[in-house]
Amino acid sequence: MDVKDLQYSELPPRAQHVLENFFPDQEAIKARQEHFRDVGPRDADSEGDVEILDGVEFTHHFVDAPGDHETVRFHYVEAGDPANESILFLHGIPDSWYQWHHQMAALASEYHCVAFDLKGYGQSEKSPGDYRHQAAAEQLVAALDLIGLETFNLVTHDRGSVQGDYIAADHSDRVLRYGRGEQHLYHFNPVLAPQADLFAEAPFTGLMNDPVEFTVFVYTWIATHDLPDDEMRRVIQEYSYPGINRAVPRYFNSSTFRQEWIERRLRLIPAWTCPVMILEGYDSKTQPREFYEHARDYIPNAKDVAVRYIQAGHFWSMERPDEVTALLRELLAMPA
Template sequence: MNTPASARRVPGNPRHVPGNPVRDLPLPDLDGFTHRWVDAGGVRLHAVEGGRPDGPAVVLLAGFPQTWWAWRKVMTTLADRFHVIAIDLPGQGHSERPDISYDTHTVAAYVHAAVKALGVPTYWLVAHDIGAWVAFSLALTHRSRLHGLALLDAGIPGITLPDSVPTTPEQAWKTWHFAFHLVPDLPETLLAGREREYVGWFLKAKTLSSDTFDDAEIERYAASVAAHGGLRASLAYYRHAAESARKNHEALEQERLTVPVLGISGSHGSIPDMGASLRPWADQATGIVVPDAGHFIPDEQPDAVAAALDDFVTEAD
């Protein structure tokens, strides 16, 4: 029996939506999709579901500093053929922000429980940035439930994420925040009340075109980080990265990634060749580079991302 889930199908005040643990945060709707909340092993997670119920299931995870909304343009294209589910990670968007370990194996267990609670036994997993950290760990621990794994522009803790932050100006701006987020208490002190400026820097500096995100989009993501527990949870993924790395290595000592893997890079992103970076750890890994894109590939080139995912599923099937 599936874990009970609450659903919201029509616009309304998020304060009055049953099961929503972040009721002070605006809740955007996407035509053809339904908001749902599920009990995922003790943590309440938010999912947005739509598309073809009889189609292959594709689960989408976003990274920092975004929410499920990062996938909206990709979701509407995939909905013609796939059963599409975008999930807010713990601490993200309208998911609960619990005081837990945010190492990626712990979080992966919650994500997988959420998918199972939605009645989806097997699925394709697609993830960006920190979402890709979680997806990599999930693929190691729940490989029998996955058809394939697509990861977008992310270094994986303990695997492809560097142990040190470069100090040359042309490289340091891409990764400086990894060290900053690890410092106890100081980021919270400096960022509280300034989430809009901080989030805006990432969204503008890491896209090829700085006008990819308008003011409303920046405000939307900043509000999620600023909402109760959001900043703490966002930093926790970085603060628990060493534990994520340790558990990744433990899992890889038992077995490599056995599901098909697609690495998607942006032409001007952080990881020049995602496929090559993942190949040492996977039995089947391919890669593509999306032209005219920086780090936030689903926002910058959504049609190219949707086409790549469609091809990946079709070829693997």
């Protein structure tokens, strides 16, 4: 297949209706932003710091991997015994490793759970450099080499799925199973991705300058259930570390959603060989569930393909944590 043969997918009628009220009421956004206006930055972690979440110990680590300006410093958090089978979690925007803390806590008694802050996010590197997702994914793999994570189950969300797609394709011998969520797969229509232009222009418009305003805007827009206040506060804090507002837009100025979709269709999807579970919010505004109904047809070389919907919007790992954990257990039971 050639690029010229790729066609945007027609929107299902339900998705067309969703687009009529795509963005939430501005007054509702402002009221929620004011509710969290007092949230301030969180102190940065140090190597070996431990915190307790859901009754489980989480340990903070840092690793300097080869990359831009000689090294790229990644922040990651782990829970569970490193001797057990590993799960690597990758987050989306505007999140961090914390997006997966409920699932990590629930699975830590059986698995070695590791969650990274992607480059540009959280407490990871934010210096200028190569922010193409393929390059960032390779730098992340270099970090995995340094910490000794040879094989792993891969669980991703949103922008983390873009990098996960490269890891599953280019390092297929290392990925045991791939749980992939909230990112365009085979079907794509640019009207569902207005955030691409919004985020690319963020350095000029100041869209990301206020972490409270930006984080609450995104969560109010595409979540269908409000998070508990303490969790929403932590999400805001994780997006408040200095430099995030400058670093994250670099991704959106290094590529486009169309370019990602072309690479996915022509090269990445056919290279996935492990079992794959597609995870999507049943009420996701930007990822119509109808686009994933026949995913087996589009992932021809995977050992197995399953599609599962969560009764939530875009941020289902936080909106419906127990439901997501149950689905991850189903993924982990798929023969590798």
